Amino acid sequence: MPAVRKWVIVLVISSAALCATFASSAASFTEEGLAEDLHTVHEVTILSISLFVEGLGLGPLLVGPLSEVYGRNNIYRISYILFWVFTWPVAFPPDIATFLVFRFITGFCSSAFLSVAGGSVSDLFANEKVASPMAVYTMSPFLGPVIGPLVSGFICQHANWRWTYRVLLIWQFVTVVLLVVFVPETYEPVILKRKAARVRKEKGDNNYWAPLDRREGSLTQAILFSCYTPFKLLLFDRMALLLNTWNALLLGILYLAFQAFPIIFEDGHGFNTQDTGMSFLGIGVGMLAALATQPIWNRFNRRQMEKYNGKPPPETRLVMGQVGGILAPIGLFWLAFTTYPAVPWIVPIIASVPFGAGVYFIFTSTFTYLVIAYRPIAASAMASNSALRSTFAAAFPLFAKAMYDRLGTVGATALLAGLMTLMTPLPFIYYKMGARLRATSRFAVKT
Incomplete structure (x- = not known):
């Protein structure tokens, strides 16, 4: 497949992931209109974010096993069509109960692009070329929550809050079309299964089969394994638990910002809804600036490959996390002590750049480390991370x-900022002690 086509597929998948997490945070500026039109209180409307994010966290437990049987492409198309269909009751809700129920369902349906899509990127590119496309894909789900309040703030300033979800419906429909037109099946076991079925039909010989045709265990067993293995990992592996808690705390703080920034900028600096949405640009700029450093990390990883004869330990991936572990609390402390109304509004926005x-x-560091260090159960390792992250993001x-x-x-x-500072030593400790901890783990690779 030509490199250009591979990149088109990556961009379509990344756009779909961006749209899914955009939907989670776009609700942040619709809360006032929602409370007024559906006759409820602000505390209830906050659930529109929490329930969607919880759906994002729980969905991978189901769609992960399904994708290994039916292929990634079928899961993409079906889940996104359902995401689009079930957003209609959110855009035109008769009451608050209907709105909240379908917010959870749409979050659940859209979760495939936070769990399965990374596999598509790794399917398309060889190991030595996967870093850059994986970085683009990894950025998308975290850029979405930043773009959400920016767009919804602009819409809610100039139009009815329902237009936020109408714009989302349009984006979802375009994404469904792009998925159908541009994204083929990339999961090799499913491709082989389809090829075997075609050969059996053409030759009339049932001796042709693919490994997936003789898969041990039922789909129900695979789903149950997907559901309980991530929680076993959290309960019995302290290394995975602490890394996942670090990620969960960070995402919880990011989603807490959707309630905190209006307090800081509307109450403190007199911003209107549109301007408050624009205040999230600092976090977005920080993320994009970090993405721009990916070529540097690619060179670092190549040097590590040469140093360790092609098999560097997973802990080398935590060096990027060490940089992030220092930057995030610095940005939060800087933000904390510049939230006074007397301080120019641009200063706390600049402070959010290192946090982003x-x-x-x-x-990026933690995801890569979990996939490499827990390779035999990489899907479960990522599902445990997703479940804990989403729980924190829903609660904060x-x-x-x-x-x-x-x-x-x-x-x-x-x-x-203090909580993030407490977690800063984590990547440094695991960089030094990771090999010893993996040697005693029931789940991690030993070398």
Whole structure:
């Protein structure tokens, strides 16, 4: 397949992932209109983010095993069509209960692009060329939450809140068309299974078969394995638990920002809805700046390959996490102590740039490490990370307002910075001790 076509597929998949997480945070500026039109209170409307994110976290437990039987492409198309169909009741809700139920369902349906899509990228590119396309894909789900409030803030400033979801419907429909037209099946076992079926039919000989035709165990067993293995990993592997907790805390803080930034910029600096949405640009700029450093990390990884004769230990991937572990709390502390109304508004926005860069470095580093270090159960390792991340991301916005009212913008943000600082030594410790910890793990590779 030509490289250009491979990149088109990566960009379509990345756009789909971006749209899914955009949908999670776009609700942040619709809460006021939602409360007024559907006769509810602000605390209930926050659930529109929390329930969607929880659906994103739980969905991979189901779609992961299904993709290994029916292929990635079928899962993409069916899940995205369902994502589009079930967004209609969200855009035109008769009551708040219907709205919230379908927010969870749409989050669940869109989760394939946070769990299965990474496999498509690795299917398309050889190991020595996969880093850059994987970086583009990895960035997409985390850029989505930043773009969401930016777009919804602009829409809600100039039109009815429902237009946020109508724009989402248009984007989803375009994505469905692109998936059908440009994205083929890339999962080799499923391709072989289809080829074997075609040969059997053409030759009339049932002796042709693919490994997937003689797969041991049922689909039900695979789904049950997918559901309980991630939680076994969290319970019995301290290394995975701490790394996942680090990621979960970071994503929780990112989603808490959707409640915190309006307090900082609307109450403190007199921003309107549109301007508050624009304040998230700092985080986005930080992420893109971090993505621009990917060629440097590619060279670093090549040197590690040469140094270790083609088999560097997984811990070399944590060097990027060390950089992110330092940048994220620096950005949060800088943000905390510049939230005073007397400080120019641009300063806290600039402060969010290193935080955004830290988000990219930490997630990219941890994802890569989990996949390599837990290769035999890589899907379960990522599912455990996704489930814990989404739980934190769902919970943090619920207590954000109470925390900021009680501690103030400086105290609340500094508390979050302190929590991130406590996690900073983690990649440094695992870089030194990772091999020993893996040797005693029930799940990790030993070499």
